[in-house]
Amino acid sequence: MVPSIRGVCRVAVAFVLVVAASTLSAQRVQVTLGSAVAQTPVTGRVFVFFSKNAAHEPRLEAGSYMASVPFFGADVDQWRPGAATVIDAKTLGFPYASLTALPAGEYYVQAMLEPYTRFTRADGHVIWVHNDQWEGQRYNVAPGTLTSEVQHVHWNPQARQPLSFTLTKSLPPVTVPPDTRWVKRIKIKSELLSKFWGQPMYIGATVLLPKGFDEEPTRHYPAIYIQSHFGLGAPFGFTEEPGTETPDQQATRLQRSAREPGWQFAKEWMGDNMPRMVAITWQHPTPYYDDSYAVNSVNNGPYQDALLTELVPLLEKQFRLIPEANARFLTGGSTGGWECAALQIQRPDFFGGGWCLYPDPVDFHRNQMVDQYNDSNAFVPNNAQAPVPERFMSRTAEGQPLLTQRLMSQLEAVLGSKARSGQQFDAWDAAYGPIGSDGYPKRLWDRRTGVIDTSAVTWWRDKGYDLTDNMVRNWGTIGPSLAGKLHVYVGDMDNYYLNLAVYRMEDAASKLTNPRADFTFEYGRPMKPHGWQPMTNAELVRMMDAFHAAHPAPAVSQ
Numbered sequence: 001m002v003p004s005i006r007g008v009c010r011v012a013v014a015f016v017l018v019v020a021a022s023t024l025s026a027q028r029v030q031v032t033l034g035s036a037v038a039q040t041p042v043t044g045r046v047f048v049f050f051s052k053n054a055a056h057e058p059r060l061e062a063g064s065y066m067a068s069v070p071f072f073g074a075d076v077d078q079w080r081p082g083a084a085t086v087i088d089a090k091t092l093g094f095p096y097a098s099l100t101a102l103p104a105g106e107y108y109v110q111a112m113l114e115p116y117t118r119f120t121r122a123d124g125h126v127i128w129v130h131n132d133q134w135e136g137q138r139y140n141v142a143p144g145t146l147t148s149e150v151q152h153v154h155w156n157p158q159a160r161q162p163l164s165f166t167l168t169k170s171l172p173p174v175t176v177p178p179d180t181r182w183v184k185r186i187k188i189k190s191e192l193l194s195k196f197w198g199q200p201m202y203i204g205a206t207v208l209l210p211k212g213f214d215e216e217p218t219r220h221y222p223a224i225y226i227q228s229h230f231g232l233g234a235p236f237g238f239t240e241e242p243g244t245e246t247p248d249q250q251a252t253r254l255q256r257s258a259r260e261p262g263w264q265f266a267k268e269w270m271g272d273n274m275p276r277m278v279a280i281t282w283q284h285p286t287p288y289y290d291d292s293y294a295v296n297s298v299n300n301g302p303y304q305d306a307l308l309t310e311l312v313p314l315l316e317k318q319f320r321l322i323p324e325a326n327a328r329f330l331t332g333g334s335t336g337g338w339e340c341a342a343l344q345i346q347r348p349d350f351f352g353g354g355w356c357l358y359p360d361p362v363d364f365h366r367n368q369m370v371d372q373y374n375d376s377n378a379f380v381p382n383n384a385q386a387p388v389p390e391r392f393m394s395r396t397a398e399g400q401p402l403l404t405q406r407l408m409s410q411l412e413a414v415l416g417s418k419a420r421s422g423q424q425f426d427a428w429d430a431a432y433g434p435i436g437s438d439g440y441p442k443r444l445w446d447r448r449t450g451v452i453d454t455s456a457v458t459w460w461r462d463k464g465y466d467l468t469d470n471m472v473r474n475w476g477t478i479g480p481s482l483a484g485k486l487h488v489y490v491g492d493m494d495n496y497y498l499n500l501a502v503y504r505m506e507d508a509a510s511k512l513t514n515p516r517a518d519f520t521f522e523y524g525r526p527m528k529p530h531g532w533q534p535m536t537n538a539e540l541v542r543m544m545d546a547f548h549a550a551h552p553a554p555a556v557s558q
């Protein structure tokens with residue numbers, strides 16, 4: 001029997017009313033912007049965190065994809081002091097998608113607001129993003145972030161009375177460690193980036209000086225440029241404070257590699273037998289991530305140009321560095337490993353050799369487990385039949401899956417809309433991707449559905465961010481100055497499947513001719529995870545010194 005239209009409408013209306021009543025009866029969290037910490041309207045993202053642990057503020061335990069307390073986030077636009085906003089059942093959370101799924105019980109709860117800054121960029125786009133304050137895009141400790149007091153509450157998903165919080169504190173500025181005899185820090189305003197973003201933007205470096213630097217004022221040195229995430233610590237973990245490792249720290253270090261503790265490296269660095277070089281880590285956080293990936297980007301701006309034309313000349317002058325390609329070396333791991341390879345491939349005329357450790361995907365046929373050229377969805381394989389196997393983005397060294405692409409994408413969606421999460425996938429979209437019509441990065445895949453945007457795929461490749469494709473397409477031009485300079489190391493069970501892309505790069509490099517690539521590829525076996533490298537940092541410095549001696553600068557004709 002076919003029901004009447006009127007009957008169907010009655011059922012539909014009743015269903016909507018039931019859902020609405022359920023949503024209204026579900027527990028909510030009301031957050032008020034305190035007038036003591038905000039005198040003008042604020043745009044940003046508001047969060048509420050739930051923790052079972054009283055030892056730390058809940059905000060400090062949220063955001064890690066492997067060990068995060070439940071939290072929920074929503075955008076606020078021109079939020080007025082004294083006004084309230086509501087986190088409710090419709091607000092997306094992690095790992096629970098909704099407040100209705102958060103189990104009842106006792107929690108320590110805190111609210112927080114990450115303020116955004118209005119940027120009027122040179123390309124005409126006006127956007128709101130977090131303006132890094134030299135904290136490295138750490139959203140829960142950034143200066144100016146507003147927080148509430150922590151409350152101990154009983155959470156009942158069906159309670160009608162909302163929990164109420166008021167933002168009353170503003171987090172303080174970052175404390176930069178003082179310079180020492182060995183370690184110096186530089187921070188400069190970049191004219192190129194300031195012009196792009198429409199307001200002052202900064203880049204910098206932390207410099208580790210060799211023994212005898214002050215005693216030999218006429219001596220000049222090769223430079224080691226260490227690519228890494230933002231951090232104010234010394235290059236290679238250098239520290240003059242002898243320390244001890246816990247058994248867990250020691251086991252982790254020995255499993256990953258033979259890398260020495262920072263104090264042990266320092267003993268060698270300060271000794272008579274260490275090659276005299278200057279080690280440098282760049283600092284280049286962007287409004288989207290703690291690191292620009294050292295590339296020119298339509299979303300981030302001309303970071304590579306800023307680093308190579310503004311920062312490097314200053315460093316070479318101030319620290320007496322040899323201003324020649326054969327005296328500029330690269331290293332770094334993970335994000336820094338990709339930057340190491342990208343800078344060496346994109347600028348073989350500028351750098352003399354790269355020792356690149358467990359790099360982010362260097363071939364987008366294997367963007368972790370996603371083949372973005374042939375897959376239509378980042379979450380599941382093409383043509384998968386139910387029950388659909390989820391695609392993972394991390395695993396243990398023994399192969400135990402840890403986290404799916406879908407769940408990581410959910411985390412990023414909670415941390416920020418419009419690619420403002422400060423996390424990995426959004427970082428790639430900002431560094432490699434095109435600009436969307438709204439002025440924010442166009443995402444490679446939809447964070448809720450996993451559907452891949454083919455226009456973004458094409459952009460990533462055509463702009464040269466697929467390093468294997470870039471290397472092969474441009475070998476006739478870059479080959480003569482790149483051959484022999486690239487050394488790549490990765491564990492065979494990298495936790496993020498990064499070895500898969502390195503295999504493809506090695507295969508492509510083996511087929512290059514005129515000249516032959518003559519690159520080094522080495523894989524940690526068996527079961528070596530993310531972070532593996534076959535040499536200590538002191539040994540790496542000696543390898544670079546030997547390479548420098550074997551590859552002198554070309555003689556200048558008279």
